[in-house]
Amino acid sequence: MAEVGLKPASHTRVGAVMDTLYERIANRSLMPGARVPSIRMMADALGLSKSTVVEAYDRLVGEGVLVARRGAGFFVAGHAPPLALADLGPQLDRAVDPLWLTRQALETGGQAVRPGCGWLPPSWLPEDNMRRALRVVARDPHSSLVEYATPAGLPALRQHLAWRLAQQGIDAEPSQIVLTDGGTHALDLICRFLLEPGDTVLLDDPCYFNFQALLLAHRVSIVGVPYTPNGPDLRCFERALIEHRPRLYICNAAIHNPTGGTLSQTVAHRLLKLADEHNLLIVEDDIFADFESEPSPRLAALDGLARVVSIGSFSKTLSAAMRCGYIVARQEWIEPLIDLKLATSFGSGQIAAAVVHRLLVDGTYRRHVDALRVKLADAMSEAIRRLTLIGLDVWTRPRAGMFLWTRLPEGLDAARVARHALSENVILAPGNVFGTSEQAAQFMRFNVSQCKGPKVYEVLRRAMDAAT
Amino acid sequence: MAEVGLKPASHTRVGAVMDTLYERIANRSLMPGARVPSIRMMADALGLSKSTVVEAYDRLVGEGVLVARRGAGFFVAGHAPPLALADLGPQLDRAVDPLWLTRQALETGGQAVRPGCGWLPPSWLPEDNMRRALRVVARDPHSSLVEYATPAGLPALRQHLAWRLAQQGIDAEPSQIVLTDGGTHALDLICRFLLEPGDTVLLDDPCYFNFQALLLAHRVSIVGVPYTPNGPDLRCFERALIEHRPRLYICNAAIHNPTGGTLSQTVAHRLLKLADEHNLLIVEDDIFADFESEPSPRLAALDGLARVVSIGSFSKTLSAAMRCGYIVARQEWIEPLIDLKLATSFGSGQIAAAVVHRLLVDGTYRRHVDALRVKLADAMSEAIRRLTLIGLDVWTRPRAGMFLWTRLPEGLDAARVARHALSENVILAPGNVFGTSEQAAQFMRFNVSQCKGPKVYEVLRRAMDAAT
Structure with a gap:
């Protein structure tokens, strides 16, 4: 052509x-x-x-x-070439290419240190409890190991999730919950349902980088809104609504990735008012909810699931191998969402749902996350202390969770530092991986649970010296 | 607006x-x-x-x-409404709406009889072996139950699949295989990769109804090509290539769903020649492969994975609860496919892959499918005999598999018959559910494994009488 x-x-x-x-x-x-x-x-x-x-x-x-x-x-004439996400995004250095970072973190062997990755180390997760639950499910004559799941997903788990959501102030019937194979699958289904190619979607700048990769696959335009420690900058948010007429805003309400910020009550309320005025839909990706001791404001709770869809998962707290997430949405959207789920993946995994359900109802999950919060808080304090010593500034002190957003000393480029660290088998996450603009070249996200021991700091110091 | x-x-x-x-x-x-x-x-x-x-x-x-x-x-002005598949397809009677049929088959209780559904009864599947394998995986210290899978999926399973594919004449390296959460997920990923909204896709008429639902979600146009017992009608196929310039053809090579037809060597060869001339890509959905004793011709084998992508899964032979499928494609498509998989579902389930791998390598799977083939052949003979007695004509005698495509006596409408049967809790599959045109009103697909016992035939006879 x-x-x-x-x-x-x-x-x-x-x-x-x-x-x-x-x-x-x-x-x-x-x-x-x-x-x-x-x-x-x-x-x-x-x-x-x-x-x-x-x-x-x-x-x-x-x-x-x-x-x-x-x-x-x-x-x-002609056919478009196959969709290569790597070609669609901004052409950045491989070290700041989000998909490349994900694959490095997933593919490199056990000897790598991963302060840049987005999950807890396996040793922090309740693997023995998972093994036990899996054996129980394997033995339980009531759990079918060979049949397709019911289209919405395991009823007992949806029932229990409705009860858990109520604790967070989100009022939803079990029939308003659809199980999925993890949080990413949940977001993908929602995007399929709500977006047309060519639509515009608002994201926080910075935000979880996979939001951008996923949205590219949906062929929509992305507009970034600067994020503050209390949520998006509302003046920029309103301007973006007027200028770009976005269909959807995708965000983390509790414990923002990558900054660790948290939506304040005031920002949440004003944001919903703007959404009403501009007919904006919102997806609240709430997969870090259980890292909080006290729930922070949630758009889904304030809005009563009118224009907000909530997404949850157990990949971050329990196991990334058990793909189990869920969508909570207004009732009339559930049937078409289930149709879409059937058409595009037939059904979600029964066994992951059964294992998660078991760990939720027998109290294992609650005990595990209680202990996790304490451990994370300790790791957070330690990482802040040690990173500050090396000369990094903490952007905001997170209320909870594993992420810490830091600024490198003046003149240092995070992508360069990351490249040097990689040669010593330490995977860092430079800021521009998360940016929708390229404003975050001096920033770096740390996962405090992956920052134990001196190696991270020694390598980081050397990499900063080399990148100067 | x-x-x-x-x-x-x-x-x-x-x-x-x-x-x-x-x-x-x-x-x-x-x-x-x-x-x-x-x-x-x-x-x-x-x-x-x-x-x-x-x-x-x-x-x-x-x-x-x-x-x-x-x-x-x-x-x-305006936003498009959310994507409701139910509104996109031809507005048919609920009894011949494909998604409705799927949901009926999945949602109705254990007392329903399902000759119209697309899977084996649970009692035909090796549930005890699955339970045992799951317990082994739960105990195995080498199987991680908490970490994300490697992006391409469990290496040992991909290795074994490459060996199995070689038996079918498909020459593929393990690095050409990507694991997915089932066959539907595999097809969805491939469509995302190869199709742009507005593209045209060829399907057999009739074909597996979920192809149509899935393609609607991808916003592409569908063109049907009449199917013969040996594959698509090649004159119509060529005309469709010239008139509609499709990007992709999606088919079952071995054991066509719903007709039980099988691609002949001649048709396969000529079809690939046409594909070359018209730059057509092909997805060969091969999820019924293991129902055959002797492999029939495969496009992926003839073509050497140049323009053919092969899809497999274990949902039909082993367990629909263990979501485990795979894509086999040319090497240079694998990396972008993995990127897309990560962006849209992060990773596939590790545990299903580990269980499937175990059952493959310890010989359980081979023994199970050997027995299954005999059982299906018996059920096929019985169903043909009993349906013929009632007055139905068999369109072609399938070489293997569970599906039988039959024509009702003159003047009977399959959708009407299905509606009557439903009132007696028997779920039938009227032909137009599978048609891309509406030429199949007189046809009905039977799953012979779900036709044991007299009830199916008694109800069918009454429903046919009532629909006359």
Whole structure:
């Protein structure tokens, strides 16, 4: 297929028709393979003669821009290449490419140290309890190991989740909950349901980098809104609503990733008011909820699930191997969401749901997260102390959770530092991985649970020296 | 937002500009929320004055068709409603709505009889072996129960799958295999990778109904090609390639769902030649492979994975609760596929992969499918005998598998028969559920493993009488 750019406008009528089509192809309002308006329709619409349009179309066929198919009309030539997320995002250094960071963290062997990764070390997770629960599920004659799950997912788990959500002030029936294979799957389903290609979505800047990768796969535009320690900057938020008319805002309410900030009551309330005024939908990704001792304000609770959808998962607190997440949404969205889930993955895993349910009801989960909070708070204090000693500034002291957002000393570029550390097998997370703009070159996210022991700090210091 | 139809072309210049936009909105080349070309660009492109375009845009704002945003330009008003698959398909009777059938089969209680469903009864599946394997995995210190999977999925299972594929003539390295959460998830990932909204996809007519639901979620057009007992009708196939320039063809090679047909060597070869000539990609959904004693021709084997992607799963032979499927594709597609998998579901389930691997390597799986084939062959003979007695015609005698495609006596409508049977708690699968056209009103798919015992035939006979 010929390369189509926006050619200079011609001053002939034939040229004008050609330019119209060049432009529509260039801005992808006409996709490769799409049918072009018929000659008669185009002539009528533009008030030109049919012969003018015929000539324009013929010349476009000659240029390889259009293809004529007998009896069917004219079509835009070519097929789009397969979707490569790596090509869609901003072309950054590999060290700050979000997908590359994820894959490094997932693929490198056990000897690597991962202060940049987004999960707890296996030793912090209740593996023995999981093994025991799995054996119980394996033995339980009531748990089916061979049948498809009910479409919405294990009823007993949904029942229990409704009760847990009530503790966080979110009032939802079990029938308003759909189980998924983890939080990412939940967000993907919601995006499929609510977004059209070409829509605009608001994200915090910075935000969890996979939001951006996922949204690229949905072919929507992303607009970033600067994040403050209490939530998004509301003046910028309102401006973005007016300028970009986004369909959706995706956020973490409790314990923002990567900054560790927390939405305040005031910001939450004003944000919902703006959402109402501008008909904005909101997905509240609440997968870090259980790291809090006291629940912070939740949009889903304030809004009563009118325009907010809540997402949860157990990947961060319990096990990333047991893919079990959920969507909580207004009742009338549940049936079409289940249809979509069936059409695109048939059903979610029964066994993960049964194991999670068991650990929730027998008290294992509560005891585990109680202990986890204490351990994380200690690790947080230690990391703040040691990183401050090396010269890093803490952006905000997080209420809870594992993430710490820090600023490197003046003049240091986090991507360079990360590259040096990688050569010593330490995986860091430079700020621009999380940025929707590139404002975070001096920032770095640390996962305090992965910062135990001196190696992280020794390597970090050397990498900072080398990057100066 | 105002309802936008294709208004009659106006003969003023302002009207012509308005008509151009009406048309682009009506045919969805401009989506709700999309930015409209700037006034200068439109004026240049159409060879009209800016004041003409300004007047046209102003009138469209007045009509509520466009919205002006200060400093940003003009946008198409409104947001598209959430994606409801139920609204996208042809508006059929609920009894022949594919998603409704799936949900009936999944949701109705244990007392229902399901000759229309697409899976084996639980009693035919090796639940005790599964329980044992799950306990072994729970105990095995090498199996991580808390960590994310490696992005491509359990290496040992991919290794074993490569060996198994070689038995079917498909030559693939373990690095060409990506594990997924089942066959549907595999197909969804491939569609995400290869398809753009607006593309055209060829399907067999009839075909597995979920292909259609899944493709609707990808916003592509579907073109059906009549299926013969040896594969698609190649004359129609070629005509469809020329007329519709599809990007992709999705099929079952071995044991076609719903007809039980099998691709012949000749058809397979000629089909691949056509695919080469027309630059068509092919997904071969091979989830029924293990029901065959002798492998039938496979496109992936003939083509050497050049333009064919193969999909497999264990949901049909082993367990639908253990979500474990895989994609086999050319090497250079694997990395972007893994990126997409991470972005949209983070990782696939480790535990299902570990259980499947165990059952494969210890010989349990082989013994199970050997026994299954004999049992299915017996059930097939019995179903053919009993259905023929009632007056149904078998379209083709399947080589293997669970599906039997039958024609009801003249004058009977399968949807009506299904509705009557449903009132007696028997879930049938009327032909139009599978059709991409509506040519299959007289057909019905039976799952012979779910046709044991007299009740199916008694109810079917009564339902046929009632529907006459």
